[in-house]
Amino acid sequence: AQSVTQPDIHITVSEGASLELRCNYSYGATPYLFWYVQSPGQGLQLLLKYFSGDTLVQGIKGFEAEFKRSQSSFNLRKPSVHWSDAAEYFCAVGPVLGGATNKLIFGTGTLLAVQP
């Protein structure tokens, strides 16, 4: 079965500290992986994506993620968190095998709080 797990429901970090948000997936082939961010009351903004090639992916706002096939993980990192990074972060994998193309499976999200 295809699934995405974000083990951390809520994370609090201090401003300026480093950040790592975990994402694990279960997928029957090489997945396409995405990280999205959602601010309160807003839609989702794409941070970065991995389709193929270099397993370390750079995104917007200073974020990066590393695809580790052996660990079935795609963790999101940022070396120094800013207060404006406080938001909900969703990991997603696609396409859904056996169904229509483009469909994504989303994790349950990790809510990031940033302390001054």
Next chain:
Amino acid sequence: GAVVSQHPSWVICKSGTSVKIECRSLDFQATTMFWYRQFPKQSLMLMATSNEGSKATYEQGVEKDKFLINHASLTLSTLTVTSAHPEDSSFYICSATSGIGTDTQYFGPGTRLTVL
């Protein structure tokens, strides 16, 4: 680029009335649009996949007669919640892709529906 808009951003309606939500791709042609529903502090639940010029494909458990989806052009899809009830109150988000396969989904800002 890749901007998706939704209108309205929020709507309050009386029980039993119908509400239409528009999703537009502003700077690209969206061959596929997706409609999601998001409950507070939860992940996104895919309701249906909409391809331009054809009938929408609904996810299991989603009532197609209650949530009418029309994708009349390559830049516009609409979701109509018919005979709305308080339990339909939710945050509805659309997304759009410009290609086939695993093309990235770009999300609208969402529409908050409150049914009294």
